[in-house]
Amino acid sequence: MSAPMASAARGVTRVLLLADAPVLRRGLVSMINETAGMQSVGTPGELRRALTLVETARPDAVVVEMGAGRAATLNVVRDLRRRFPRVAVVALATSEDPAVVNEAVAAGVRGYLLLNTSPTLLGWAILAARAGRTVVDPQIRRVEPSAAPVGKPLTPEVPLTRRESDVLDELIQGQSNRQIGRNLFISEDTVKSHVKAILRKLGARDRAHAVSLVLSSRGGGSCTCGAHGLATPAAAAAEV
Secondary structure, eight states: OHHHHHHHHHHHEEEEESSSSSSHHHHHHHHHTTTTTEEOOSSOOGGGGHHHHHHHHHOEEEEESSSSOOHHHHHHHHHHHHHHHTEEEEEEESSHHHHHHHHHHTTTOSSEHHHHHHHHHHHHHHHHHHHTTTTTTTOOOSGGGGOOOOOOOOOSSSOOOOHHHHHHHHHHHTHHHHHHHHTOOOOHHHHHHHHHHHHHHHHHHHHHHHHHHHHHHHSTTOOBBBBEEOOOGGGTTOOO
């Protein structure tokens, strides 16, 4: 079994980090490893070693720093997309110029976030990128917003109960079953039962798929899944 397939089976997203500054690399390693369901793999390194590092680590996603050397970085992204088309690429950038964002997306970047992004938004962007979505940092004002595809609210045929919606909200935040139980004051077995019901009602294969479905919903930044509206990562990140 290949590494990406093995990681999918374990429910862990393997992330390789590429940045020229050692301090940034160390900070990103901490962010990823502290995010539930994600793991930093391989040796975090410089962009010029991208192809070699990806070949060795076999990650599910790559986070790249896109600073002053934008042209060189985008060439690396294009090479990665050609050699490893299943690997999702998320860029951490300094520019808020919509033209730069569009250039990065055209090169194959599926997540464009500013360097001051939060661990939560970075995790959401990685999951969205793996699901084939494109996420842009909400701090960036996009041009031609009318060109963005209009999605449909996520509305299951059988609505989620209020408690199931609460559990789904926790899943979106990357919480484990144990932590969800603590947060909602219910047993871990009860959490597992709610998760099974959520997956069945949403038609999701697993937890990551359920999160990606919510990410894909665009119903005014909310998911009309049950008795009350559920805030989704789409409210925090603008999709292209």
